[in-house]
Amino acid sequence: MVNLASVIRPGDGVLWGQACAEPQTLVAALVEQRMDVDCFIGSSYSGIVKPGALRLSSYCATGTNRGLADAGALEILPVPYSQLGPLIRERRIRCDVLLLQVSPPNARGEHSLGLAADYLVPALDICRALVAEVNAQVPWTYTERLLTRSDFDLVVETNRAPAVPPLRAPGELELAIARNALPFIPDGAVLEFGIGALPDAVCALLGRHEGLRVHSGTVGDGVVELAERKIVSRIDAAMLIGSRKLFDYARENERVRLRSSEYTHDAEVLARQPRFVAINSAVEVDFTGQVNGELAGASYVGAVGGALDFVRAANRSPGGVALTLLPAARVVEKLCGPVSVPRSEAGVIVTEKGAADLRGCGLRERRQRMRSISGKS
Numbered sequence: 001m002v003n004l005a006s007v008i009r010p011g012d013g014v015l016w017g018q019a020c021a022e023p024q025t026l027v028a029a030l031v032e033q034r035m036d037v038d039c040f041i042g043s044s045y046s047g048i049v050k051p052g053a054l055r056l057s058s059y060c061a062t063g064t065n066r067g068l069a070d071a072g073a074l075e076i077l078p079v080p081y082s083q084l085g086p087l088i089r090e091r092r093i094r095c096d097v098l099l100l101q102v103s104p105p106n107a108r109g110e111h112s113l114g115l116a117a118d119y120l121v122p123a124l125d126i127c128r129a130l131v132a133e134v135n136a137q138v139p140w141t142y143t144e145r146l147l148t149r150s151d152f153d154l155v156v157e158t159n160r161a162p163a164v165p166p167l168r169a170p171g172e173l174e175l176a177i178a179r180n181a182l183p184f185i186p187d188g189a190v191l192e193f194g195i196g197a198l199p200d201a202v203c204a205l206l207g208r209h210e211g212l213r214v215h216s217g218t219v220g221d222g223v224v225e226l227a228e229r230k231i232v233s234r235i236d237a238a239m240l241i242g243s244r245k246l247f248d249y250a251r252e253n254e255r256v257r258l259r260s261s262e263y264t265h266d267a268e269v270l271a272r273q274p275r276f277v278a279i280n281s282a283v284e285v286d287f288t289g290q291v292n293g294e295l296a297g298a299s300y301v302g303a304v305g306g307a308l309d310f311v312r313a314a315n316r317s318p319g320g321v322a323l324t325l326l327p328a329a330r331v332v333e334k335l336c337g338p339v340s341v342p343r344s345e346a347g348v349i350v351t352e353k354g355a356a357d358l359r360g361c362g363l364r365e366r367r368q369r370m371r372s373i374s375g376k377s
Helices: 024-032 065-070 081-089 120-126 172-184 197-204 222-228 244-250 267-271 307-316 363-372
Strands: 013-016 038-041 055-058 074-076 097-102 129-135 154-158 190-193 212-219 232-240 256-258 276-281 284-286 321-325 348-351 354-357
Touching: 013 024, 024 097, 024 129, 024 154, 065 074, 081 120, 097 120, 172 197, 172 321, 172 348, 172 354, 190 197, 190 307, 197 222, 197 276, 212 222, 222 232, 222 244, 232 244, 267 307, 276 307, 307 321, 354 363
Parallel strands: 013 038, 013 097, 038 055, 055 074, 097 129, 129 154, 190 212, 190 276, 212 232, 232 256, 276 321, 321 348
Antiparallel strands: 348 354
C-alpha cells in the first residue's frame, strides 16, 4: 500500500479524478489511512469512499455519491460546471494534493491523463504535490496535458479495470423519446451529450446524418459506431464515461481530444460552435419549462453540472437548439426540487409522447404544449 503521508499533510485539500478516471488504488489508500484532509470529489462509480471516512464535498451526487449525500456525508456545491476550473484556480476549491490516474507512458516517456482532463488541468496548475496511479488498463489518449515521471511526487503502478457506471442498452422508452428528438438535429450539427441511456439512444438513431462533430463534457459508448462510420468526424470532450469499447476506440486516436473543462464549457468557445445541439436529460420539468436536474424526492441525485452552460450555448448558436429529454411521467405541474435550468433558457422538451418547442412561447402556450407531451389531462 502506498504511503500517502509522505506527501499529504494534515488539513490539506485533496482532489482526484472522477468517474472512469478515479485513481482507485490511491483513493482506497486515502480511506484506509484515514487522513485528516478535506476532499473534493466528482462523480464516482467505485463505491470506495464510505460515509464517515473523509470530509467530502462535490458538485454532484452522481453514481455512488448518492449514498454519501443521503447519509449527510457529502457537501454539495451547486454551481455550473464552467465555474469549477476558476474556483479551483482561486483556491475556493482547495487542491493542495492531486491524485491522478494516468496511462502508461508512450515512446517519448509521456503519460496522458487517460480518461479525463476536465477540472484536472486547472488542478495540475495549482497543486503542491502530484500523486500518480499509472494504470496499465488506461489507454494513452490525446489529452490537453501530458506528464512525465519527473512531474510526480509519488507513483504507484497498478493494473485494474477503470470504475464504470452500470451500462445498459437503450430500451423502447428511450428510443421512443430519441425518435421525437431526431427532427431537431440537423446535418452538420455539433453535439453535446449528457450522461445516461437517453443520449446513447439518440446516437443509435443518427446513422443517416452527415458531418457531425461532438463538443461535450462527457461522451459514452454511443458515439463509437458513429465515429467509426465517419458520421462523427471529431470528438472534443472533458472525459470518457463508458466501457472498454469506448476506451479502445480512444486509444492513441487523434480524432478524440480530451480537454480541460475551461475549454469544453467556456462560453466564448461554445459561442463559436455553429448548429450546436445540447442533448440532456432531467429529473423533472414543469409546465413552464423549468428544469430540475438535481433532486429526486428527498435524495440529491444529480447536479447543476454542465447542462446550464450547454443549454445557454445552444440557445445562442445559429441553427442550434437545447433538447431536454425525459419520460412523460416526469413532466410535472410543479417541481419537487430546485430549478437547475431556468425557464428563461427553455428550448425543446422531448418525451415519448412528442416534443414541445417552447422557444418564443408565452406561459399559457407553454403549459398547453407541455401538457400535450405529459400524458396528463
